[in-house]
Amino acid sequence: MIPPPRMPARRVLEATSTAATLMPGYGEADHSKLRPLLGASRFGGAFGYNPFTLYAANAVSSPNALVLGKIGNGKSALVKAYLARMLAYGYPALVIDPKGEYRALAERFGEGAVTLMRGGEGVNPFVPPSIGDSASALEFNCEMAERAIEALTGHPVSALEGASVRSVLGALGDKVGFLALRRGLADLDERGGPLEWLGDYQKGSLAEAVVALDRLLQSGLVSAGERAGSLASRLGRGIVAVDLSAAFGSSLYSLAATMVLASVRALQLRPGSPRLVVAVDEIWALGEEPEAARWLRSYWKLSRALGIANLGVTHRLSDLRHGAGAGSAGLLQDSETIVTFAMETGDAEAICHERGLAPELARTIARLPKGSALWQFGKSVCVVDHILTRTERQICDTDARLRGDGPELAALGENPL
Numbered sequence: 001m002i003p004p005p006r007m008p009a010r011r012v013l014e015a016t017s018t019a020a021t022l023m024p025g026y027g028e029a030d031h032s033k034l035r036p037l038l039g040a041s042r043f044g045g046a047f048g049y050n051p052f053t054l055y056a057a058n059a060v061s062s063p064n065a066l067v068l069g070k071i072g073n074g075k076s077a078l079v080k081a082y083l084a085r086m087l088a089y090g091y092p093a094l095v096i097d098p099k100g101e102y103r104a105l106a107e108r109f110g111e112g113a114v115t116l117m118r119g120g121e122g123v124n125p126f127v128p129p130s131i132g133d134s135a136s137a138l139e140f141n142c143e144m145a146e147r148a149i150e151a152l153t154g155h156p157v158s159a160l161e162g163a164s165v166r167s168v169l170g171a172l173g174d175k176v177g178f179l180a181l182r183r184g185l186a187d188l189d190e191r192g193g194p195l196e197w198l199g200d201y202q203k204g205s206l207a208e209a210v211v212a213l214d215r216l217l218q219s220g221l222v223s224a225g226e227r228a229g230s231l232a233s234r235l236g237r238g239i240v241a242v243d244l245s246a247a248f249g250s251s252l253y254s255l256a257a258t259m260v261l262a263s264v265r266a267l268q269l270r271p272g273s274p275r276l277v278v279a280v281d282e283i284w285a286l287g288e289e290p291e292a293a294r295w296l297r298s299y300w301k302l303s304r305a306l307g308i309a310n311l312g313v314t315h316r317l318s319d320l321r322h323g324a325g326a327g328s329a330g331l332l333q334d335s336e337t338i339v340t341f342a343m344e345t346g347d348a349e350a351i352c353h354e355r356g357l358a359p360e361l362a363r364t365i366a367r368l369p370k371g372s373a374l375w376q377f378g379k380s381v382c383v384v385d386h387i388l389t390r391t392e393r394q395i396c397d398t399d400a401r402l403r404g405d406g407p408e409l410a411a412l413g414e415n416p417l
């Protein structure tokens with residue numbers, strides 16, 4: 001049992017006077033019965049959170065959550081502790097790790113991190129048509145292939161490319177994979193285009209798409225065969241961290257993260273898959289282009305049906321809107337839980353406005369210390385001091401190098417980028 005923290009009188013006063021009187025429900029709900037526990041409520045007692053339990057009890061209508069806040073305030077530390085503790089209650093997890101900082105967590109609570117794009121086995125985001133509804137599997141697979149070709153060519157797929165992709169994927173059946181698609185497209189080009197194509201066909205029209213798929217296969221991101229790739233044998237067993245640090249900051253990052261999430265979705269379609277927590281750190285980096293943002297929003301919305309509770313991490317709301325049009329702003333609507341760490345007052349005001357919180361809470365958010373956050377879900381609003389165990393503190397420490405007590409050269413060796 002986590003003991004309630006000793007709280008300075010000023011903070012008690014601030015919490016009660018600015019919030020409880022302004023916001024019905026603020027601090028009133030009892031969160032101490034939910035498991036896992038994550039910390040202590042400013043109103044006394046332990047604070048637990050579990051999106052699956054809340055969803056089953058109709059306390060929330062979406063199990064998805066967003067974690068927001070300024071740099072270095074404890075967002076990733078909360079995600080790490082949350083994943084580790086959810087696992088203790090039987091919920092496995094996958095985390096998209098753009099900085100390679102979840103390795104220690106995956107090593108301790110799983111089988112180690114999956115490294116893509118550096119000689120890893122790659123993922124296969126395609127859905128074998130024999131799993132469930134083959135028409136929707138074909139739609140899903142066409143969308144994945146087109147997303148990949150668009151990201152690598154830098155322009156939307158042409159009508160001819162789209163028809164060709166559909167024709168090849170439709171014929172592949174369960175042997176669906178990127179290498180088979182690449183071969184199928186090259187073959188179609190030799191044979192004068194897909195049968196369904198009634199317009200003129202010029203040889204070489206599919207060459208750009210074939211070259212794009214060659215680049216994708218060479219990147220190591222996707223698996224060459226039709227096997228489900230690196231994730232298949234690991235998903236559902238402990239915490240899987242997918243290390244995408246080799247792509248973070250590059251134009252390929254959003255595609256890489258999309259392919260991983262699509263693979264997770266495809267794998268969750270397997271009958272008997274356990275409920276899963278999926279965390280996406282630095283989620284803003286996925287939704288920079290409108291197409292990617294739209295895909296992310298549809299993933300976010302639909303994953304509920306697959307037993308997935310998503311958790312996205314970003315700095316401020318404007319990150320989600322930036323360049324992403326209506327797509328990413330929807331993440332906010334489709335995430336019933338919001339966890340807000342300290343923010344600049346203007347950003348905190350934007351959150352309060354969007355989420356219907358009393359504007360006065362912006363001051364509380366702006367003054368939160370490291371490790372504390374305002375939680376809002378269902379009818380609950382609560383300030384929580386997150387408490388890390390000693391082991392978690394070691395796993396969560398991202399400041400060691402700044403403090404000068406980290407093996408700096410070893411850390412550089414970990415991430416050559």
Ligand SMILES: Nc1ncnc2c1ncn2[C@@H]1O[C@H](COP(=O)(O)OP(=O)(O)OP(=O)(O)O)[C@@H](O)[C@H]1O
Binds near residue numbers: 070072077078393396
């Ligand atoms: N509740 C807490 N108790 C003790 N230390 C904490 C707590 N939360 C975070 N820290 C420490 O603060 C440091 C920064 O935390 P973290 O890496 O989670 O920040 P962040 O918000 O994810 O930052 P960024 O935006 O840069 O990713 C870490 O070294 C972590 O161990």
Ligand SMILES: [Mg+2]
Binds near residue numbers: 077
């Ligand atoms: Mg972080």
